[in-house]
Amino acid sequence: MSNAPSTIGDHLRDWRLRRRMSQMDLALEADISTRHLSFLETGRSQPSREMVLRLADRLDIPLRERNILLVSAGYAPVYSQRSLDDPALAAARQAIDLVLRGHEPYPALAVDRHWSLVAANGALMPLVGTVDPALLKPPVNVLRLSLHPGGLASRIVNFSEWRDHILTRLHDQVELTADATLMKLMDELRAYPAPSGASRAPHSRQDYAGVLVPLQLRAEEGVLTLFSTTTVFGTPVDVTLSELAIEAFFPADPDTAAVLRRMAARVP
Numbered sequence: 001m002s003n004a005p006s007t008i009g010d011h012l013r014d015w016r017l018r019r020r021m022s023q024m025d026l027a028l029e030a031d032i033s034t035r036h037l038s039f040l041e042t043g044r045s046q047p048s049r050e051m052v053l054r055l056a057d058r059l060d061i062p063l064r065e066r067n068i069l070l071v072s073a074g075y076a077p078v079y080s081q082r083s084l085d086d087p088a089l090a091a092a093r094q095a096i097d098l099v100l101r102g103h104e105p106y107p108a109l110a111v112d113r114h115w116s117l118v119a120a121n122g123a124l125m126p127l128v129g130t131v132d133p134a135l136l137k138p139p140v141n142v143l144r145l146s147l148h149p150g151g152l153a154s155r156i157v158n159f160s161e162w163r164d165h166i167l168t169r170l171h172d173q174v175e176l177t178a179d180a181t182l183m184k185l186m187d188e189l190r191a192y193p194a195p196s197g198a199s200r201a202p203h204s205r206q207d208y209a210g211v212l213v214p215l216q217l218r219a220e221e222g223v224l225t226l227f228s229t230t231t232v233f234g235t236p237v238d239v240t241l242s243e244l245a246i247e248a249f250f251p252a253d254p255d256t257a258a259v260l261r262r263m264a265a266r267v268p
């Protein structure tokens with residue numbers, strides 16, 4: 001967090017305000033008195049380790065930030081943070097690879113908390129092979145790849161709609177995590193110019209009953225129309241796992257499905 005407060009009371013108050021909760025709201029959620037919560041925020045009382053974790057849970061604070069709260073209260077961090085290559089996470093990495101491979105011939109990728117590419121299946125590269133090679137140098141940021149003028153932007157038929165969707169999603173993530181890197185990324189993406197003709201999209205959200213935002217991507221064989229789902233680990237107690245997400249794209253129509261199957265068949 002940028003300019004993060006140093007005391008546990010400051011941390012609690014900062015997160016409570018970020019969640020737009022009053023002291024009474026949080027006290028009721030945590031089953032404590034408003035007076036006690038007030039004392040914790042002002043430093044007149046010191047929370048127990050269990051109280052820090054209880055309040056962090058009610059405030060839906062990310063695991064990375066929960067460790068910061070614990071340290072600020074004088075306790076050791078609870079949640080480990082390992083590299084995805086760590087042997088302890090081997091089963092999790094195998095699960096990610098299994099999901100990615102199992103989704104072929106449709107594209108899927110795994111990203112970390114900053115939308116940096118962690119892994120992808122073989123169906124992704126045929127869709128991004130024409131972008132500026134500089135955008136494919138690790139670490140690859142998939143949101144930058146999507147909206148950058150040298151990336152997929154010029155091939156996204158409904159660019160304005162897709163851009164709004166990405167920026168809204170990123171804004172919600174910033175609100176949830178207070179991550180300074182994501183804030184900078186959002187400012188960067190907002191500053192990108194729209195490609196020529198971006199306002200002219202042949203389809204509208206009404207084509208999909210208003211329940212999802214499609215990605216309409218121009219390819220050699222026509223316009224591919226895709227929608228995505230997000231998969232996360234359900235019960236992570238490791239910071240790295242808690243911040244991983246799998247984005248899986250599905251064809252929104254039979255023509256797109258057929259094209260993706262033909263593209264996958266051509267991959268060596």
